[in-house]
Amino acid sequence: MNKFYITTAIDYVNSAPHIGTAYEKIAADAIARYKRLAGFDTRFLMGNDEHSINVEKAAREKGMDPLAYCDQMAEVFQGVWKRLDISYDDFIRTTEPRHHRAVQELLRRIVARGDIFRGKYEGYYCVGCERFYPEKDLVDGKCPDHKTEPQWVSEENWFFKLSAYGPRLLAFYKEHPDFLIPAIRRNEIVNVIEGGLEDISVSRASTWGIPFPDDPAQRVYVWFDALINYISGVDFPSEDGRWRYWPADLHVIGKDITRFHCIIWPAMLMSAGVPLPKAVLGHGWVHFQGEKLSKSLGNIVNPLDIAEKWGSDSLRYYLLKEVPLSRDGDFTWQLFIERYNSDLANDWGNLFTRTVSMVHRYRAGLLASREAGAELKALIVAALRDYREGMDRYAIEDGIEAAWTIIRRANQMVEEGAPWKLAKDPAKAAELDALLGELVVALQHTALLLFPVMPAKARLVWETLRLTPAIEEARFPAEGSLLPPPPGDTPLGESKPLFPRIDKAPTESPARTA
Ligand code: ME8
Numbered sequence: 001m002n003k004f005y006i007t008t009a010i011d012y013v014n015s016a017p018h019i020g021t022a023y024e025k026i027a028a029d030a031i032a033r034y035k036r037l038a039g040f041d042t043r044f045l046m047g048n049d050e051h052s053i054n055v056e057k058a059a060r061e062k063g064m065d066p067l068a069y070c071d072q073m074a075e076v077f078q079g080v081w082k083r084l085d086i087s088y089d090d091f092i093r094t095t096e097p098r099h100h101r102a103v104q105e106l107l108r109r110i111v112a113r114g115d116i117f118r119g120k121y122e123g124y125y126c127v128g129c130e131r132f133y134p135e136k137d138l139v140d141g142k143c144p145d146h147k148t149e150p151q152w153v154s155e156e157n158w159f160f161k162l163s164a165y166g167p168r169l170l171a172f173y174k175e176h177p178d179f180l181i182p183a184i185r186r187n188e189i190v191n192v193i194e195g196g197l198e199d200i201s202v203s204r205a206s207t208w209g210i211p212f213p214d215d216p217a218q219r220v221y222v223w224f225d226a227l228i229n230y231i232s233g234v235d236f237p238s239e240d241g242r243w244r245y246w247p248a249d250l251h252v253i254g255k256d257i258t259r260f261h262c263i264i265w266p267a268m269l270m271s272a273g274v275p276l277p278k279a280v281l282g283h284g285w286v287h288f289q290g291e292k293l294s295k296s297l298g299n300i301v302n303p304l305d306i307a308e309k310w311g312s313d314s315l316r317y318y319l320l321k322e323v324p325l326s327r328d329g330d331f332t333w334q335l336f337i338e339r340y341n342s343d344l345a346n347d348w349g350n351l352f353t354r355t356v357s358m359v360h361r362y363r364a365g366l367l368a369s370r371e372a373g374a375e376l377k378a379l380i381v382a383a384l385r386d387y388r389e390g391m392d393r394y395a396i397e398d399g400i401e402a403a404w405t406i407i408r409r410a411n412q413m414v415e416e417g418a419p420w421k422l423a424k425d426p427a428k429a430a431e432l433d434a435l436l437g438e439l440v441v442a443l444q445h446t447a448l449l450l451f452p453v454m455p456a457k458a459r460l461v462w463e464t465l466r467l468t469p470a471i472e473e474a475r476f477p478a479e480g481s482l483l484p485p486p487p488g489d490t491p492l493g494e495s496k497p498l499f500p501r502i503d504k505a506p507t508e509s510p511a512r513t514a
Helices: 019-037 053-061 066-083 095-113 162-175 183-194 222-227 241-245 256-270 303-310 313-320 332-364 374-392 395-417 426-450 454-465
Strands: 003-008 041-049 090-093 118-127 131-133 151-160 203-205 216-218 251-252 280-283 286-288 329-331
Touching: 003 019, 003 131, 003 241, 019 041, 019 251, 019 286, 019 303, 019 313, 019 395, 041 066, 041 426, 053 066, 053 303, 090 095, 095 118, 095 222, 095 256, 095 303, 151 203, 151 216, 151 256, 162 256, 183 256, 216 222, 222 256, 241 313, 241 374, 256 280, 303 313, 313 329, 313 332, 313 395, 313 454, 329 332, 332 395, 332 426, 332 454, 374 426, 395 426, 426 454
Parallel strands: 003 041, 003 251, 041 090, 251 280, 286 329
Antiparallel strands: 118 131, 118 151, 203 216
16 A cells, blocks of 8 residues: 655644644645545654743743643643644654654764764854844844844854755755745755755754753754654654655645755755655745734634634635645635635535435435436546545645535536425426435535545534445545445434534634734
């Protein structure tokens, strides 16, 4: 069986998840679920990045031991991810012994290669980014991202010979033009490499972090430590068991951290003689009502506020539909409610509720006909093909659109076929049976296609239609075919509103500081 190993960035735990960090996990989850439906032996890794200076600071401000603080935050993060139905297989924390082992072993190999040397570093360090900035990259003396003044750091520490990897990295990008997607981000990275790489400092005099091999006074630089999670999560340095998932098929990360993933990480692996990941997807940014999410603006939207009120699927749908992975996107309450009411309540929700109600009202819940006519069958076959073609490019919005071609056509079939009229005429009984059967087959396929995007509602549709096996076990039909027909001998489950309409716009903004 083909394998698919997908990872997300591991989050700093000094503040709780927000819709931006949630977006990345939701997108990766949709891809992982899609790959499972496509029959891949899928491994989905997420985790927390715990050795940052800001994490230590947040713990000390609360009067807590940093590890106890990280334990608490690990619960908070995983609680949010479970509530959003993120189906990760493993959750790695950088304070875990399995991760420490992997970091020390990878570093040992890099040292053995002769790529680590002692040097003195002086420069501006932004703690928010956990990176040094050359003076020329500061804007009015401040970090361009965090708009805060960086610290002047001057210390003796360990360096990695990143500069030596420029030519190999360029050759790698030439050979693997699809390594970093979308293409615009790849050009940016190639330009940076062509401009010449500088060696980077990879240790800090600190007490919070992984001890540097043979120099416990120094701790491994947090990024050098964090990137290694992708291999510690599959048991590096063991070559058995989960190591079979390496190399990763896809690292899903934000566009702000592509340099770490597309220059430093490949160079580290080249130095240690470990195979490189196959692809990195640098997604865009989610804004809130046109502004960058920021604590100081007080516009950090807690994803749980939306999930509690309107269900996690509506948030998942909005983000995946409105924020293509290749671009930035915006969350606004107005558009959220519009999408919810028109796409979810009216289109999909209404198709489900009325189809199931009619099967109950006219046929006591049982289906006499369970197949699609030639026209609907062709439409579903095309939707399946377009869906897979879009999802294979990680264009989840195109996958959603393909599913909607079925929803729109089925709703039209209800209007055109007017089953309420057919039901009044005994001579039209077979026509009514055929129409109801077609609508159920259409719904069945929307549940399959929308499962990666809206797992909870898709599961509800699937179970109401009494389909087996469980939707998690379902697989795409062979090209040109449909799924096996729904059962004819078990009455459908009851009809429930999938997405009750939002009649009133939220009066108070649920945006609040995390
Ligand atoms: O960068 N929209 O952690 P982090 C979309 N620990 N994505 C966003 C976002 C937004 N508004 N805000 C943040 C780190 N992200 C490191 C990663 S990986 C070895 C170490 C994304 O908590 C961001 O781009 O600051 C990153 O991919 C992820 O959320 C975690 O960000």
